[in-house]
Amino acid sequence: xxxxxxxxxxxxxxxxxPHTFHLxxxxxxxxYLGLYRQAGELYxxxxxxxxxxSEAYAQAASVWRQAGDAAKAEMYRQKAAxxx
Numbered sequence: 379x380x381x382x383x384x385x386x387x388x389x390x391x392x393x394x395x396p397h398t399f400h401l402x403x404x405x406x407x408x409x410y411l412g413l414y415r416q417a418g419e420l421y422x423x424x425x426x427x428x429x430x431x432s433e434a435y436a437q438a439a440s441v442w443r444q445a446g447d448a449a450k451a452e453m454y455r456q457k458a459a460x461x462x
Contacts (some may be wrong), residue, residue, distance in 0.1 A: 400424035414445035
């Protein structure tokens, strides 16, 4: 009657702490995959959820510098200095 079983649906993990999830994913993208722009965007998303600490801001500055965005790198460098 038109019903075709295609298998069970895959489960999807929904992070309980999206800020921490984005930070971890950003670190993975930068360190292991070398995807610096995508990692920088993940840092931006994490900081939109909750402010970071000086270490997280410094990592974001480094990633944006490697991605070639000097303005964002400087913005996060200043935030890192202010958060200390």
